[in-house]
Amino acid sequence: MILNIRIDHKTADISKIEESTSRMDEIFAKIQQEHQVQEFIQIKTCNRAEIYLVMDESPLNYHWNGLVVEKDEKALEHVLKLSCGLESMIIGEDQILGQLKDAYKSSVKTGCSGQVLGTVFTKAIHVGQAVRKKTRINQGSVSIGSAAVNLAESVLGDLKCKKVLIIGAGKMGTLVAKALVEKHLKAIVVANRTYDRAMCLARELGGSAIHFDLLARAMYDADVVISATGAPHTILTAEKVMDAVPAENLKKMVMIDIANPRDIEEDVSQLGVRLYNIDDLRGIADKNKKMRESEAEEAEKIIADELELLEKSLRHLEVEPFIAQIRAQAEAIRIRETEKAFRKLGDMNGKERVVDDLTKVVVDRVFLNIIQNLKEASEHHDKAVLNSAKYIFKNNK
Structure with missing residues (x-):
């Protein structure tokens, strides 16, 4: 039996996804104790957590509590759709294909994936590539990063004269950076725990890099803060923001948190800051979905x-x-x-x-x-x- 257990933006908001990820890990540990699991692959992104398992056919008596559980044909159909960007919040985004490749490579390296999931994921990657070649599903700027920048524009208008601070220079931060390049901004600052990575990304943007311990100074006069780190806990509390940003600047500031788990504490919004997270990108995602409906139909036929x-x-x-x-x-x-x-x-x-x-x-x-x-x-x-x-x-x- 091939089993897929998941939670994503379709069935839960960001707080529910954060809560359910640890519960999913607990269920997975129980399954490994009580059943014969031959292979497995785990995937975790900013708005989903998934496990694919090859295991015995014995009944699964667990309390799933909001998790989606599908097996065999349904699970296979889902991973093919996933690879094509049809299951993403931003329909057609390319990042999921790279995330699937990384998850598969990691599972091969650790010996968790075998012939069955190897066949499944090799096919999924091939289908994801084929759909992008044969359709225009990924035409234009389609990523969580570009959606975050579009959200900032919808709140503040033209960003050309705004100072934008990017926290995190990993894959998601890079997506934000690529979207910002198209806006021809004059003031972009990148903060990252590894300064060299911040420097590389800032160089691409024509911006500047700062050490992570200078984050408070960079926030002082920032108009937009987009945070996308891989930290396992919040990095910006209400207290830290209040100490770093003058009261008159707080109400002008827009903060967009696209990390999972979240980087910015919810209480920051009580300071007057306009705080947004992954859930707030749904409106932009819906517009993107309508634009790509005909391409999605073509993709479904290929799938x-x-x-x-x-x-x-x-x-x-x-x-x-x-x-x-x-x-x-x-x-x-x-x-x-x-x-x-x-x-x-x-x-x-x-x-x-x-x-x-x-x-x-x-x-x-x-x-x-x-x-x-x-x-x-x-x-x-x-x-x-x-x-x-x-x-x-x-x-x-």
Whole structure:
């Protein structure tokens, strides 16, 4: 069974996602204790947390509490849609494809992913790339970063004369930076715990970098603060903001928190700061969704075809060990009988290779249709044919 457990922006707000991520980890730990989990891959982004598992078919008796749980075909369809950006808050965004690649590479490196999820994620990455080539689903600025910048513009108007502070120079901070470059801003400051990364990003922007411990000074006269760190806890409390920013500047300031877990404490809004988070990007996301409806329909058609191919590939995987066994048995017989023939024929003046190649061809031809029929039986879930074949070949030595 292939199982997908998730929580995302479609079913929960940012606070619920933050709460549910730890509960999902607890459920996953229980599943590992109580069931046979052969493979798994975890994905975590700013507005989703997911686990994909390959496990036994025994019932799952857990309290899911708002988590989405899907298995087999539904789980496969979801990961294909996910790779294409159809499940993202900003439809068509490219970042999810990179996040899927990173999650898959990490799982391979740690030995958590095997043949099944390898087949699934390789297909998902391929489909994500194909949809972006064959449709215009990702045309223009489509990312959480660009949505955050658009939100700032909707509140403050033109940002050209505004001072923007970016906190975090990781992937999400880079997306914000790319969106800001298009606005031709004059004053951009980047703060990051690793100063070298802040410097690299600031150089691309034509802005300046600061050490993280100078964050308060940079906030003093900032018009917009966009925070996107990977910190496991809040980095800006109401007290820190109040100490750093003069009272007359607080009501002019816009703060946008696109981190998960959040970087900015909710109480900051009580200071008069206009504070926004991932949930506030939904309006911009809805506009983006309407613009891309026709492209999404084309993507759905591609996904439907690729899902069918993926399911066939996974059914072939089920019968591959048996096919490998048949091939091994046939090869053992071929080698044994060929060696007997060589002993009887004596010196063949270097023609042994011809006989060896001939026997290989004969064995391959004999089993060609058998193997093809076994694959077709697996595609159609024809257990009777597969069980009969296993019975017929079990004593073939």
